[in-house]
Amino acid sequence: MLVAPPGAPDTVTEMPRGRLITVEGLDGSGKTTLAVGLAEALRSRGLEVELLREPGGVEAAERIRQVLADPALRIGARAEAMLYAAARAQLVEESLEPRLGAGIWVVLDRFVDSSLAYQGGGRGLGMEEVADINRFATRGLIPDRTIVLTVPPEVARTRTRARSPSLDRLEQEHDDFFLRVAEAYDRLVEADPKRIRALDAVEPPDRVVKAALEQLADLLPSGVACDLKTPVEQGSGGPGGQSWGGKIR
Numbered sequence: 344m345l346v347a348p349p350g351a352p353d354t355v356t357e358m359p360r361g362r363l364i365t366v367e368g369l370d371g372s373g374k375t376t377l378a379v380g381l382a383e384a385l386r387s388r389g390l391e392v393e394l395l396r397e398p399g400g401v402e403a404a405e406r407i408r409q410v411l412a413d414p415a416l417r418i419g420a421r422a423e424a425m426l427y428a429a430a431r432a433q434l435v436e437e438s439l440e441p442r443l444g445a446g447i448w449v450v451l452d453r454f455v456d457s458s459l460a461y462q463g464g465g466r467g468l469g470m471e472e473v474a475d476i477n478r479f480a481t482r483g484l485i486p487d488r489t490i491v492l493t494v495p496p497e498v499a500r501t502r503t504r505a506r507s508p509s510l511d512r513l514e515q516e517h518d519d520f521f522l523r524v525a526e527a528y529d530r531l532v533e534a535d536p537k538r539i540r541a542l543d544a545v546e547p548p549d550r551v552v553k554a555a556l557e558q559l560a561d562l563l564p565s566g567v568a569c570d571l572k573t574p575v576e577q578g579s580g581g582p583g584g585q586s587w588g589g590k591i592r
């Protein structure tokens with residue numbers, strides 16, 4: 344008789360849990376572009392995939408996103424960290440937990456690691472301190488895999504500016520802030536290489552999608568190929584960033 348390993352889903356009664364794939368990196372590194380391409384690549388392999396972004400994905404979190412982006416508001420580092428965590432808590436409860444429980448894959452544009460890098464590293468609150476409030480916010484939900492796009496900060500800056508001349512509250516930060524964020528991401532990759540994989544985002548978008556898909560090979564159901572023979576077509580409307588509001592949330 345075949346004995347299922349502990350924790351394996353009962354194929355008759357239980358749906359296999361969906362996978363949570365998060366995309367991380369500096370502003371302008373190409374996260375949204377990759378998230379869209381990756382979701383399409385996974386869908387084309389027969390998986391049910393939801394594409395969401397942070398902060399956002401559900402109504403309350405989208406409202407918090409507007410507050411966080413507003414350059415006219417004064418928001419201290421602790422309040423900022425708590426606002427991100429609050430938006431995340433709502434996303435986890437209202438959207439991620441039910442979807443993952445229903446076997447749906449979620450490609451998520453930013454998650455906890457963004458807070459560790461930006462508020463923990465960039466703002467200097469400390470990565471452990473920020474991890475603590477996020478463990479509370481997420482009830483301990485950890486992504487199955489995280490892709491960190493690495494790109495020199497000046498390239499990320501140039502891409503952000505090319506996309507839109509007006510910068511939001513965080514995009515207006517100075518170079519040393521983004522250097523601290525980039526260093527924090529490096530530390531995260533180093534600390535958890537099984538979950539967090541760094542990819543060179545200076546490569547063209549289709550190459551980045553291909554490389555990301557290869558990093559998911561061990562998570563894909565058996566029989567689903569992770570190779571990408573033809574480049575993935577990007578979603579209509581292009582990776583322009585500002586227009587994703589209606590498409591990715």
Ligand SMILES: Nc1ncnc2c1ncn2[C@@H]1O[C@H](COP(=O)(O)OP(=O)(O)OP(=O)(O)O)[C@@H](O)[C@H]1O
Nearest residue numbers: 370371372373374375376502506546547548582584
């Ligand atoms: N691999 C790439 N090579 C060249 N240009 C890219 C690549 N990926 C994205 N871009 C371009 O760079 C700009 C920023 O990309 P994108 O919006 O995906 O970045 P992002 O990380 O999501 O930014 P933000 O953090 O501001 O949301 C876009 O104009 C996009 O077309």
Ligand SMILES: [Mg+2]
Nearest residue numbers: 374375452584
């Ligand atoms: Mg984006």
